[in-house]
Amino acid sequence: MKKRNTFFLASIFLAFVFLSSCNRTEQRNTDSLQEAFKPYFHIGTALNFRQVMGHDTVTMEVVKKHFNSIVAENCMKSGMIQREEGDFNFELADQFVKFGEENDMFIIGHTLIWHSQAPRWFFTDEDGNDVSREVLIERMKNHIYTVVGRYKGRVHGWDVVNEAIVDDGSFRKSKFYEIIGEDFIKLAFQFAHEADPDAELYYNDYSMAVPGKRNGVVKMVQKLQEQGVKIDAIGMQGHIGLDYPEVQEFENSIKAYSDLGVKVMVTELDLSVLPMPDWGAGAEISKDYEYQKELNPYTEGLPDSVNVLFEKRYLDFFNLFLKHQDVISRVTLWGVNDNNSWKNNWPVRGRTDYPLLFDRNNEPKPVVDKIIQEALTKDR
Template identity: 50%
Template sequence: MFVPDNSLISCAGLKRFVPLLACLLLPVTLQAADDKTELQLKDHFAEQFKIGAALSEAQILDKKPGVLDLVAQQFNSLTAENVMKWEEIHPSPQQYNFSTPDKLVSFGQKHDMYMVGHTLLWHQQTPDWVFEDEKGNLLERDSLLERLQLHINTVLGQYKGKVQAWDVVNEAFNEDGTLRDSKWLAIIGPDYIEKAFEYAHQADADIALYYNDYNLFKPAKRKAVVKLVKQLQSKGIRIDGVGIQGHYALDYPDLNEVENSINAFADTGVTVMFTEVDVSVLPFPDEDNQGADISLDMALQQQFNPYADGLPSDVEQQLAQRYKQIIDLFIKHQQKIDRVTFWGVDDGQTWRNDWPMTGRTDYPLLFDRELQLKPFVKDIIN
């Protein structure tokens, strides 16, 4: 939090003797680059956790004026929304597309940001050729492991010393805690997760290695990931953290269960991150499948797109209250949480506008479509 020098010293001193809330209640007088009085999230939460954002390809390429300036001002951690996923960064056997990821990493380095690579292994957005030989037949286990290791070595080699952490494996579990039925599992077997972490550590021993998933508040899924962490640890395989994707809604999920997951993962000795935070205000067409399964694709129905012309004030108040509850939970467990990353910068580019129905109008982030910080965020922090 940027305050006059004497206030900053006072806040630091207070932190030793009174709860953090005392510091948070100090007046927010934060100076932006254009001399306007404006809140800077990364400074305000500097003593609690990193504040991150995921950037789309269009944003990385600066196609919407003002976004990168806003990101540099507000955030101190960056994640690529899509451009480091396999189909984007390694679309064919002999082709690697490093141009756009390089721009993201250079931007992060310029502004001294914590860079998180996303992701090395996922069942989605992985080209079919990865699992096939030149004749289109499925690979055998050893051949697929060799291909996985080559991919990890090449990508991590490109960003060694520039990217500080990687989501090594993404979304490997079903909601009931069983391993997801994927080609990785079918060809390699259940130890494919272990192999991915082993290869990543061998490729770059200096980076942090994370497992990342959604709906980790669900007891069965939570239990499975805790078991995974302990299994890796028991075998001497490095895992540094668990990323809890925070794709939430106004009444979903029960934050008591989210808190239980924070504690459960922290108890294993790894770092906890909230990696993809957003809060949808829209009704969801399939209550049993809320989360982040991008395979869901439904035709647009107007009853599930009620706010195309703007967000009513009463719903905005509900969003404010929900974000307050979530931020309160993060603050409560700040000693266990290393990073809070929002899955997007502003409402205009959020994936929530197109999932699970393309063309919806959602309002899930802290900045609106004009790149303005929503007033309720300042109210929460004050």
């Protein structure tokens, strides 16, 4: 009897080892980013107009294979949805949300309140003068209630306020700030929560590894929390270069933001290989510099030496994200392939950049497999 029991238990143990080995083999062989990172965080991408409208089917197959989260690059910004007061156009936003639902994706709305790409009427009366504080608050409330309310229970998270702090940690002197004061941030989060109490709400900004901005954002979020404002995550726009920011400073910010008791999201990841005419520009979209040939050195492709730096840089950052996967809930690339990246035209128009994980033909770059392997071998 004892021999039979021992044999039986040994058989069960061997079967368990065999199945575990099969599972590990299957995992190691995956070529999908979303499958590799599923145990850790969502891996997402931004969709542009052509992709949302279904005019770029090849790219959308890449999206469905590699990503399980999507964010609206432009089609949900206030200037697109409400060009004239009270005249809401949800055609593209509806298609964006529908695609996400059909493919079981974590859907992000971007962005409710942003000083840039907001319609001019938002801040002025019929004579072109600034509206009163009360009028602007009412316009904010109506916009947020209408947009968030339309997608209640369907859009999982919202970038409620975008880029309200500048690099020295002070408030950006936007029209929202000039007319309402810093309370516009609290009110925006309040209105969004009222419109959909179950949606996640985020603050999103660039240059979030800059110590001055880090301190300003921490101070702002602490004040919001003291006022009872619901804020679920801080979005760190990941517009990085080959030598900026320092990985250590990025990590310092991940720790500082997560210490607030909120999630951290890397929201707009891309890696420019091109020289910047102004290293202090961050991702300030209003910057626009004259084209110079020396600012566009790789029109015929990247030299091997730059590719080596590109791969190392991406791997360094993804290893950082994996290290802090307990507080990072999403990493989103700002675009799918190099051809549709905004970095080709910012801050200098007409350049050829290579900032994303898929090339201009939608083929994964060699670094994609290396990133996947880092995820699959974590803690092994």
